[in-house]
Amino acid sequence: MAYFLQQLINGLTLGAVYGLIAIGYTMVYGIIGMINFAHGEIYMIGAFICMIAFAVLGFMGIASVPMALLVVLLLAIILTAAYGWTVERIAYRPLRGSFRLAPLISAIGMSIFLQNYVQLLQGARVKAMEPVISGGFVLMRDGSFQVTLSYLQLMIMSVTVVLMAGFTTVIHRTPLGRAQRACEQDQKMAALSGIDVDRTISLTFVLGAGLAAVAGVMNTLYYGVIDFFIGFLVGLKAFTAAVLGGIGSLPGAMLGGLMIGLIEAFWAAYFDAAYKDVAAFSVLVLVLIFRPSGLLGRPKVEKV
Amino acid sequence: MAPQASSISAALREASLAAAVALVLALPLAGVRLPSGAAEPLAFRPWWVVAAVLAVFVGRFLIALHISTRRPRAFAAPPLFDRALGAMTPWRRWIFAGFIVAVALLPLMPFADRRMIDLGSLVLIYVMLGWGLNIVVGLAGLLDLGYVAFYAVGAYSYTLLAIHFDLNFWESLPLAGAFAALFGVLLGFPVLRLRGDYLAIVTLGFGEMIRIVLINWSDLTGGSEGISSIPAPTLFGLSFTANPAAGETAFHQFFGIPFAGVHKLIFLYYLILALALLTHVFSMRIRRLPVGRAWEALREDEIASRALGLNPVMVKLSAFGIGAMFAGFAGAFFATRQGFINPSSFTFIESAIILAIVVLGGMGSQMGVVCAALVLVLLPELARDLAGFRMLLFGAAMVAIMVWRPRGLLSHREPSVRLGDRAGGAP
Numbered sequence: 001m002a003y004f005l006q007q008l009i010n011g012l013t014l015g016a017v018y019g020l021i022a023i024g025y026t027m028v029y030g031i032i033g034m035i036n037f038a039h040g041e042i043y044m045i046g047a048f049i050c051m052i053a054f055a056v057l058g059f060m061g062i063a064s065v066p067m068a069l070l071v072v073l074l075l076a077i078i079l080t081a082a083y084g085w086t087v088e089r090i091a092y093r094p095l096r097g098s099f100r101l102a103p104l105i106s107a108i109g110m111s112i113f114l115q116n117y118v119q120l121l122q123g124a125r126v127k128a129m130e131p132v133i134s135g136g137f138v139l140m141r142d143g144s145f146q147v148t149l150s151y152l153q154l155m156i157m158s159v160t161v162v163l164m165a166g167f168t169t170v171i172h173r174t175p176l177g178r179a180q181r182a183c184e185q186d187q188k189m190a191a192l193s194g195i196d197v198d199r200t201i202s203l204t205f206v207l208g209a210g211l212a213a214v215a216g217v218m219n220t221l222y223y224g225v226i227d228f229f230i231g232f233l234v235g236l237k238a239f240t241a242a243v244l245g246g247i248g249s250l251p252g253a254m255l256g257g258l259m260i261g262l263i264e265a266f267w268a269a270y271f272d273a274a275y276k277d278v279a280a281f282s283v284l285v286l287v288l289i290f291r292p293s294g295l296l297g298r299p300k301v302e303k304v
Numbered sequence: 305m306a307p308q309a310s311s312i313s314a315a316l317r318e319a320s321l322a323a324a325v326a327l328v329l330a331l332p333l334a335g336v337r338l339p340s341g342a343a344e345p346l347a348f349r350p351w352w353v354v355a356a357v358l359a360v361f362v363g364r365f366l367i368a369l370h371i372s373t374r375r376p377r378a379f380a381a382p383p384l385f386d387r388a389l390g391a392m393t394p395w396r397r398w399i400f401a402g403f404i405v406a407v408a409l410l411p412l413m414p415f416a417d418r419r420m421i422d423l424g425s426l427v428l429i430y431v432m433l434g435w436g437l438n439i440v441v442g443l444a445g446l447l448d449l450g451y452v453a454f455y456a457v458g459a460y461s462y463t464l465l466a467i468h469f470d471l472n473f474w475e476s477l478p479l480a481g482a483f484a485a486l487f488g489v490l491l492g493f494p495v496l497r498l499r500g501d502y503l504a505i506v507t508l509g510f511g512e513m514i515r516i517v518l519i520n521w522s523d524l525t526g527g528s529e530g531i532s533s534i535p536a537p538t539l540f541g542l543s544f545t546a547n548p549a550a551g552e553t554a555f556h557q558f559f560g561i562p563f564a565g566v567h568k569l570i571f572l573y574y575l576i577l578a579l580a581l582l583t584h585v586f587s588m589r590i591r592r593l594p595v596g597r598a599w600e601a602l603r604e605d606e607i608a609s610r611a612l613g614l615n616p617v618m619v620k621l622s623a624f625g626i627g628a629m630f631a632g633f634a635g636a637f638f639a640t641r642q643g644f645i646n647p648s649s650f651t652f653i654e655s656a657i658i659l660a661i662v663v664l665g666g667m668g669s670q671m672g673v674v675c676a677a678l679v680l681v682l683l684p685e686l687a688r689d690l691a692g693f694r695m696l697l698f699g700a701a702m703v704a705i706m707v708w709r710p711r712g713l714l715s716h717r718e719p720s721v722r723l724g725d726r727a728g729g730a731p
Contacts, residue, residue, distance in 0.1 A: 055338060105706055108659070113696060277516055
């Protein structure tokens with residue numbers, strides 16, 4: 001029971017991070033119907049910026065942890081969002097209205113480019129960081145086994161919840177969210193009624209990249225090691241999460257992320273850790289067979 | 305046309321904006337280098353940022369100036385590529401035939417050395433993979449990001465059959481293809497009912513799954529060490545070794561010529577050339593069969609094809625399975641050429657390279673695949689010094705070509721079927 005509870009906590013933490021990334025996939029897919037293959041790399045860049053920012057702050061001698069955390073988070077969000085904006089501007093915007101596979105192939109090229117860009121600039125070796133936040137609550141004792149909820153896990157979950165709430169408000173209550181929903185339904189009609197479609201799509205990429213940056217910061221704090229290749233697998237799993245939850249649906253992305261995180265944690269705990277990625281992808285295939293529109297998605301009818 | 309003052313100032317504005325963005329982007333990643341170990345200090349590189357910002361400023365300025373002074377599109381001549389292709393089109397068959405003859409004669413030329421023949425067979429592997437994937441992506445319009453998985457299935461099934469069941473190359477080649485096709489059908493069946501992008505991601509996931517299984521199932525696959533001492537193929541029972549085992553005849557003994565290691569390379573070269581040409585002829589002929597026409601119809605308009613009574617799942621499945629089969633053949637050849645295999649030969653990057661060959665060549669264009677394979681395989685081999693920048697340029701080229709020519713370099717595609725005929729023949 002105690003072991004189960006601990007895995008539940010670990011899985012939820014992991015799932016919160018996947019969920020944050022999955023929102024970026026699901027929003028972009030909802031609006032322009034493309035898989036932003038480079039989104040995993042945006043997350044990786046966010047993680048790198050987080051570690052660099054911590055290193056620079058440490059170099060400047062800023063020691064207050066809450067202060068440093070806030071600065072790092074803001075810097076990572078702003079700088080990563082700039083990457084998201086640039087990627088959209090260079091690789092996707094010129095291809096709008098092109099044939100269907102063109103943006104996806106461009107995105108794959110972008111993803112390869114960004115990986116090698118970071119590898120060339122920062123080197124191929126793993127970068128490590130001292131843990132910034134340590135300690136936690138002991139929730140339960142079972143013999144010698146302790147169930148702990150670390151402060152960091154608590155922080156990751158609460159930041160995710162706050163961001164989710166904020167995002168839902170943005171989508172449902174603000175002019176930007178209205179414009180996004182309009183573009184999702186019909187871009188031409190939205191443009192006719194005075195919505196700047198290009199700007200809305202750009203902002204969607206910026207928001208998605210911002211969330212990926214938060215995920216990158218959280219994961220860097222949680223694991224303490226990063227390299228230039230972390231974006232590939234995490235991106236793939238986050239996309240799986242978005243599909244699982246129903247692509248185009250925000251709560252679905254979060255739900256899918258949590259489920260992928262839980263599946264991975266439990267599979268690694270009770271079965272074979274080497275095959276935990278296989279388990280996550282198998283879930284994707286099963287979902288696509290039995291419920292192609294995902295858990296919370298609506299089936300889309302294709303019209304001529 | 306001389307640039308006007310207004311267009312220069314507009315270009316300057318654009319360039320300053322781009323330079324500002326470049327500053328933001330370069331500041332963290334280029335300006336600071338994280339230490340890799342505890343002993344290494346944090347390094348600051350301000351000049352890298354300055355260089356990046358300057359490069360972006362100048363580059364953006366020149367592009368903006370070029371665009372503003374360019375004549376309007378309608379009056380511009382068609383791009384150079386299109387004109388060259390248009391001129392070549394009537395001679396297409398002859399150019400292709402001449403090319404095949406040149407490729408076939410290459411190993412016999414006096415200047416051909418071991419390295420050149422070896423590189424030639426490497427290029428031909430990619431040409432064959434490109435043509436195989438072209439059936440899936442170019443003809444049927446299905447985006448397969450895990451093509452390398454079927455390549456791996458072919459390579460491993462050949463190896464395991466050869467080692468555990470003592471089958472020779474010619475016996476296990478069809479089996480390797482069949483296994484790969486079986487995997488293709490098994491994977492394709494659930495996914496092909498869905499939209500193309502899902503297929504892309506599922507095939508990508510499948511490619512990773514195969515690799516993870518190959519690494520972890522050590523009893524069968526040797527784990528990440530892989531399997532070595534894979535038997536080499538024979539020519540009608542003639543082996544290519546200096547001292548053949550008892551009861552075997554070697555190539556040089558049969559023909560009464562002195563032994564030379566290059567014979568085996570030349571044989572491998574012709575073997576992959578034959579396999580590649582088989583792929584080519586197959587995909588050219590199948591376009592004229594009902595199933596090939598169904599692929600192209602489905603690629604162009606799924607709803608219309610469905611309305612005409614095609615079963616999309618079966619049609620796509622056949623394309624997917626046949627594409628996988630050719631990857632299986634190529635995989636078997638790869639295993640026997642290398643003599644050893646391990647999972648690191650079958651990463652996502654391989655899939656991306658094969659896809660890039662198809663896409664850059666112009667989807668559906670057979671000759672385009674050859675050109676793209678030559679460029680993408682030979683350039684990195686020749687420019688070893690640029691190894692670090694190789695994949696960076698590769699990714700940038702994929703983006704640039706999509707932006708510049710979304711239909712690929714040689715995108716002058718002839719429809720396989722047309723209503724009526726330009727020459728006035730019967731349909």
